Structure formats: structure tokens, C-alpha cells
Amino acid sequence: MPDQQSNQQSEQHLDRHLDQQPEQHLDQRAHQHSRPSRALRLGVAGPVGTGKSSILATLCRELAGELAMAVVTNDIYTDEDARFLRSAGVLPTERIRAVETGACPHTAIRDDVSANLDAVEDLEEAYGPLDLVLVESGGDNLTATFSPALADAQLFCIDVAGGGDVARKGGPGITGADLLIINKTDLAPYVEVDVAAMVADASQARDGLPVLALSKNDPVSVAELADWVRKMLERHRSGTHVPTDPGPMAPHSHSHSHSHSRDHVHDHVHDGS
Numbered sequence: 001m002p003d004q005q006s007n008q009q010s011e012q013h014l015d016r017h018l019d020q021q022p023e024q025h026l027d028q029r030a031h032q033h034s035r036p037s038r039a040l041r042l043g044v045a046g047p048v049g050t051g052k053s054s055i056l057a058t059l060c061r062e063l064a065g066e067l068a069m070a071v072v073t074n075d076i077y078t079d080e081d082a083r084f085l086r087s088a089g090v091l092p093t094e095r096i097r098a099v100e101t102g103a104c105p106h107t108a109i110r111d112d113v114s115a116n117l118d119a120v121e122d123l124e125e126a127y128g129p130l131d132l133v134l135v136e137s138g139g140d141n142l143t144a145t146f147s148p149a150l151a152d153a154q155l156f157c158i159d160v161a162g163g164g165d166v167a168r169k170g171g172p173g174i175t176g177a178d179l180l181i182i183n184k185t186d187l188a189p190y191v192e193v194d195v196a197a198m199v200a201d202a203s204q205a206r207d208g209l210p211v212l213a214l215s216k217n218d219p220v221s222v223a224e225l226a227d228w229v230r231k232m233l234e235r236h237r238s239g240t241h242v243p244t245d246p247g248p249m250a251p252h253s254h255s256h257s258h259s260h261s262r263d264h265v266h267d268h269v270h271d272g273s
């Protein structure tokens with residue numbers, strides 16, 4: 001059973017944040033010149049298997065009836081996530097595009113976003129005007145976040161199965177994403193995690209930014225997620241949302257072999273993957 005208390009707590013955080021943010025960004029807002037006419041680009045990042053594709057499927061199910069939507073997925077070597085979404089039948093298959101990153105997922109959502117931007121713009125050109133384009137990152141580690149050059153807003157997804165202490169581990173996604181999702185709350189009793197405590201830890205780490213305890217099997221939390229996206233879209237359309245960068249990756253390096261192969265040696269740690 002999803003935790004009622006944590007849901008109430010999340011709801012309060014979501015409302016408070018959306019009410020407060022325009023005031024917090026008055027200075028930045030003054031520098032905005034025009035309302036964006038294109039779709040809201042919403043990134044979904046988080047460690048492997050935490051439920052990113054399922055969140056995309058859920059959002060398509062909840063919102064495709066009222067919004068013109070498209071999806072871009074990122075996988076390292078396959079189009080697995082795109083195939084999952086196409087088979088879920090939540091959106092016309094041609095509106096779901098796969099980007100094969102061929103390298104650490106963060107490279108394509110942060111370091112060089114051109115392949116993803118091309119995919120987003122192709123979809124907007126083919127099926128626009130669109131309201132919402134969802135971009136799913138490949139599963140990466142706790143430090144991978146979207147560049148604001150690609151995503152106007154971003155969700156970061158962790159899950160209870162990764163352990164109750166994940167929310168305390170920090171990292172730019174946990175502390176700075178527009179919304180932090182603590183997913184699979186229905187599994188909490190089986191993995192002995194206290195969802196309310198996890199939400200409290202995350203809220204403390206996020207300094208007032210919202211946290212949502214979510215389960216795809218809990219309609220109340222799913223409705224909260226859909227509402228958050230609706231409100232973000234309103235703010236995007238009105239020009240009051242300022243895309244913010246949750247912060248850079250933790251320092252790490254990629255050792256590239258200088259042969260003509262695409263082999264990469266990774267000498268950084270991928271927690272959660």
C-alpha cells in the first residue's frame with residue numbers, strides 16, 4: 001500500500017513549490033523576453049530500472065487525451081525503451097523516437113545534446129504544434145541531469161527498492177531537479193523502507209523543492225504527477241517558468257581509446273547502474 005502520509009506530504013510540497021516559484025524567480029523572469037511558443041520539453045532522468053519508462057507510459061496514458069505529445073527515449077545500445085512504450089500503446093508509435101547514445105547516457109542529455117535536440121525538433125516539425133515532449137534519459141547514475149539546453153524542466157526518479165537511504169545521498173538530480181519522484185512506493189513494505197522518512201530526507205535535501213511519492217499502482221499519486229505536469233506546462237506557456245540547471249556531474253573522466261573504434265573505458269563509478 002502506498003503511504004498515505006507521504007502522499008499528503010508530497011501534495012503539500014508540490015502545491016507550495018508551484019505557488020512560490022514565480023516569486024522566487026522574479027528577477028530571472030524580468031529577463032524573459034517572450035512566451036515560448038513551442039512544446040514544454042520535460043526530461044526524466046534517474047538510475048537504471050527506477051521506473052523512468054513506466055513514468056513516461058503513465059504520463060502518456062494520463063495526458064495524451066488532452067495534450068499533443070511526443071516522446072524521445074535514450075538507450076546506450078538499443079531502442080528497448082522506445083519499443084516498450086510503443087508496445088504499451090500509449091501514443092501513436094511514430095511519435096516515439098529512440099536515440100541510441102552509444103556512450104554514457106549523460107553525454108547525450110548534458111554534454112552534447114544535439115542528437116536529442118534533433119529528435120525533439122523532428123517530432124515538433126512532423127506532428128506540431130505539440131504541447132509536451134517527454135525525453136527519457138538512459139539509466140545513469142545519481143549525478144546525471146539534463147542540460148537546460150535540452151529540457152525546460154526535469155524529473156529525477158529514484159525508487160524505494162534502491163534503499164531508504166538513497167534520498168540522503170544527494171547529487172544534483174536529487175537536490176535540484178524540478179520534481180523528485182520516489183517511485184514504487186507499493187514495494188516499500190517488501191523492502192522495509194519507510195516512505196514518509198524517505199520523503200522527509202529528500203525534502204530536507206531539496207530545500208523546499210517538491211518530492212512526490214509515486215506508484216504506478218496508486219491512482220492518487222499518478223493524478224498528482226499529472227497535475228504537476230499540467231501546472232508546469234501552464235507556467236511554461238505563460239513564460240513564468242525559468243529552466244534551471246540542477247548542477248553539473250560530479251567530477252569524473254572518460255578514458256577514450258584513440259584507436260578508430262568507439263570503445264570507451266569508464267573509470268567513474270555508476271551508482272545504481
Ligand SMILES: Nc1nc2c(ncn2[C@@H]2O[C@H](COP(=O)(O)OP(=O)(O)OP(=O)(O)O)[C@@H](O)[C@H]2O)c(=O)[nH]1
Pocket residue numbers: 047048049050051052053054055081138139140183184185186187214215216217
Ligand atoms: N511495483 C512497481 N513496479 C514498478 C513501478 N514502476 C515501474 N516498475 C517496474 O520496475 C521495472 C523497471 O521499470 P522501467 O520503467 O523499465 O524502469 P527504467 O528506469 O525505465 O529502466 P531503464 O530504462 O532500464 O533504466 C519494471 O519491471 C516496471 O514494471 C511501480 O510503481 N511499482
